[in-house]
Amino acid sequence: MATMTKQRIAQILAKQGILIAFAVFMLAFTIANPKFITVDNVFSVVRSSAILGVMALGVTFVVISGNLDLSVGSMMSFSTIVVLDLHDKLGPLMAIPAMFAMTLCLAAFIGFLVGYLRLNSLIVTLGMLSAIHGLTLTYSGGQNMDIANKTGTWFGVFGQGSALGIPVPILIFAGLAAFLGLVLAKTPFGRKVYAVGGNGTAATFSGIRRARTVFMCYLISGACVATAGLIQASRSLGSQNTVGQGLELQVLAAVILGGASLLGGSGTVFKTVIGVLILGFIQNGLLLVGLQFYVQFVVTWVIIILAVWLDIAAKRGKLWSPIA
Amino acid sequence: MQAGQLSDAMKRGAIWGFIVLELIFFSVAGQYLSLSDSAFMDLDNMLLLLKQSAPIGIIAMGMTIVMVNGNIDLSVGATFAIAAIVLLNSMTWPIFAGLGDWVIPVAWLLALAVGTLLGALNGLIVWKTGVDAFIVTLGAMLGYRGIVFMFNGENPTSHLNWTLVDLAEAEFLGLATASWFLLGVTLAVWFLMTKTVHGRNAYAIGDNREAAVNAGIRVGPHMLINFAIIGFLAALSAVVFYSESGSVNPNDGQLYELWVITAVVLGGTKITGGAGSVIGTFGGVIAIQLLRKGLGHIGADTSTVNLVIGLILIAVLFLDRQLNVRGKEELKV
Amino acid sequence: MTDPKPVLHLDNIVKTFPGVRALDGVSFSVMPGEVHALMGENGAGKSTLMKVLGGIHKPDEGDIYVDERKVTMSGPLEAKAKGIVFIHQELSLAEELSVAENIYLGELPRKSFGRVDWTRLAEQTNAILKKLNVRFDAATRVGDLSIANQQMVEIARALTVDAKAVIFDEPTASLTDAEKVVLFDVIADLKADGVGIIYISHRMEEIFKITDRISILRDGQYQGTVNTAETNEESVTQMMIGRKLDLSRKATNHDLGDLALEVRGLSCGKLYRDISFQVRRGEVVGFYGLVGAGRTEIAETLFGLRDPSAGQILLAGQEVRIHSPADAIARGISLVPEDRKGQGLVLGMNCRDNMTLPQVDDLKAGPFMAEGAEIAIFDQYRDRLDIRTPGWKQKVGNLSGGNQQKIVIGKWLSMHPTVLIVDEPTRGIDVGSKSEIHKLLRELAAQGYAVMVISSEMPEVLHVSDRIVAMYSGRIMRTFTSDEVTEDSLIQAISGLGDSHAA
Structure with missing residues (x-):
């Protein structure tokens, strides 16, 4: 039947739409400028997407568990500033674990509020966005943070180094994506994350500790943020204290673009990676075809709405919403 | 009296109680810590506070409507910036050169129209695509901000029109122009939300959308109008503020959505919609401004303000939840 | 005219x-x-x-x-x-x-x-x-x-x-x-x-x-x-x-086993008071009463979802405290909840994942889920309960009500509980599945499970139960054996007209 095939096409589009869109994009930009697909360019795009990407991996867990995290941007500023400051005080070897511990404390606080106290995650993380921003400014005394001796440290390896010809940020991003992808798709914990996000009540009625699961998702998000802060600090060996500002939205954009529902229960690490790469390649492609840097924001806007719209349109079988 | 009524009453009065606490705290603490000689509760200081509340306050009124309606708008800061650019830039356009000072109302109208359209665009997308308002306005926040930057890159857009500045700095009955706008908007939105059919329908939609649909309330147009209103108010806020300052940075208005939502939530509006009051939001706006000013008065810097406001927002959410817990009998899910 | x-x-x-x-x-x-x-x-x-x-x-x-x-x-x-x-x-x-x-x-x-x-x-x-x-x-x-x-x-x-x-x-x-x-x-x-x-x-x-x-x-x-x-x-x-549903009463046709569950003087605020009853292995105890009589709340307490304000819960003679569903599951209590879609299933998940949800932590191969073992469990209960689905990958939300309910039942049977509590087991499902589920509940008792059935349908309670606990307004009014129960006496008891008896 004709309607069946139409439905089938809609289903395929809904399931693989993001990959198709990605392919179309790459093709269009490559035709517009063949330089787009060269190894150098691809590496440079992925490397510059790595910080955003690492954060998006963590937020994917939070979103699938049915919550939001708008605090990752200011938390990343915090991690960056802290690790730079401690680098000169404790040395890089101690600075990194200390920074991770401090970031994880913040993440645990959020996880406690959202998981155990069941407070609305949008408002909690909005509040934490502001609070952590304030904390960072207080910590840094409002100053930019720089490593005193930029040449005499191995600390730059996370942001600037490369192994086997591949930049380290890409290796970290890829490794973390593979690891967290396995955790989410293959382990009991991952299964619980989907269950809690899909129907938290039913998960509780199945003996799953919902609060603990949500708490763990925020811890994972915190660890990813700390990793992103490490890459950021290492890349420039100095930083403004607002370096992560606004990133929470781009991170969320990437996760949504990857097809995770804000209602929870759906999404994958792989799709988030695609979402991140799309954002990165759009930015790069627009520059290569000679458009202004800021056009990417407008394009991102259009793409996000189109992506989510087509996704729900395929699910309801109608393009336009039935709202009167 | 039932337990529910007690907590309701507490919630309704809470924001004013909080304001009184702030006043007492900063007055007393100010005695010991303040760098300036003047008292915190000084009349001039309070009038200035009202004026400084205007930019956030005017937008917060619009956010109250949208949140009561069951939506949210994250793009207000970017709309604010776009309206500011339209206001300042349009006054320099050659086609308006012959207008003299009549360019002022034209520029105002242009800025307000643009804000209204951007808001309406969000509303239209939410209505017609069925995509959640959070995502639509999150996208718009990026997109509208992109437009701001495309206009003039990282550079500020400036234009000083002295007639306009005089107008904006004028005082009437002791209140600054901006204060009058804030009070006027508060009154108008209060009227809209408590007295008109549109306002009551907005509550009904936010409270029980399906019931509203079944009763024949047209949900889509209501959302469209409410988003247009918040767009208009974001632009009005920009118009009032930049008439005086005359220069807009492309980053201006960033994090406004945070401040605005904080004010609205502090004022008791339910995050899920259906409940909230304009007067409460006004209290929320004053409470935040008081906190900013008060912390400044006792020598704390902006970083402390951010920290404190974020934590207060969470504390309010926590208290609200504690007041609503039914006790040990509750199902543990 | x-x-x-x-x-x-x-x-x-x-x-x-x-x-x-x-x-x-x-x-x-x-x-x-x-x-x-x-x-x-x-x-x-x-x-x-x-x-x-x-x-x-x-x-x-x-x-x-x-x-x-x-x-x-x-x-x-x-x-x-x-x-x-x-x-x-x-x-x-x-x-x-x-x-x-x-x-x-x-x-x-x-x-x-x-x-x-x-x-x-x-x-x-x-x-x-x-x-x-x-x-x-x-x-x-x-x-x-x-x-x-x-x-x-x-x-x-x-x-x-x-x-x-x-x-x-x-x-x-x-x-x-x-x-x-x-x-x-x-x-x-x-x-x-x-x-x-x-x-x-x-x-x-x-x-x-x-x-x-x-x-x-x-x-x-x-x-x-x-x-x-x-x-x-x-x-x-x-x-x-369309045809006659067999709702004839069945007397216990097998021997009862040991005492599995005993509740003594259990109370939970205003929800229910002073509840005492026993359930033996091999026995189906029906809980009958009006909506709001406190039956579901008792089940939720036994499953660790509510804290009792007084009273004791004993499993096989040992007093236990159950603070969470995880506790209850570990002690061999399972609950098929009243609200299938809201509490029983994650509708967006597939059949297999729903069925193995309570035991995800036990089905491991190294750090990962043992998917083969999961599929084996699914296949076993699909066959046993005659669940009609194209395969384990099917989203549970796409199944009929009867098959959804069987997934929930399968989920809990696969945990091999001692005490199985089923709350409104046949609400909103077709007649065919209904009688299959009734038959299954009897079979489970025969295999030695202690079964508690909460139902608002009198024919159902009469059909499956060996004993019936009649509740009214948070209290047990009377406990009937299947020999002595009549429809009239049952209706009297749940309307608050009968005498209060302890079980």
């Missing part, structure tokens, strides 16, 4: 959804001043029919006549304008708004500048409330009213228009007996005014008390209309289910 004309007439209504013929030639009429029952199993097409009538669905074929004039409905608003009013099962009220605003939702009286005419609104509302003889006023916030009074607000809504036909959808589901009396008075008044009433309910005693005629649907097909006075429960049931 001329014959009365029907206020509402449905002629050969057909509605198909992809793959389902939801309504297949349904015709019936409602006369003025008549209370007309519409009956059918869940899924028989009642709600689809109501949606067609309310203009939410367009019929593929057939016509609707109001006062003998053919009409098309574009939505609830138009239906209302034509005098067809619905009192919904799920209350559709805005809790934060006043009674008056809810009654006139969508049509608040206007003054200039789009203002609400509060004076007129209050006058109109109070006039209607007076007719209904209720004790709240127009300005009361709806959220502060009891469920019964909220329903009165819904009914008041129906009175704002010149209603020709009023449709009540399960109106007594959450009402107390006293509240029901008020409702039936209102229905009698409407009837006296010549309004036609469609009354949808599963409760036979109500149907036979207040309706004049009964129309019956089965699998989307119209089975006929009978005069209430000329029929009885049995023949109506038979028309609804």
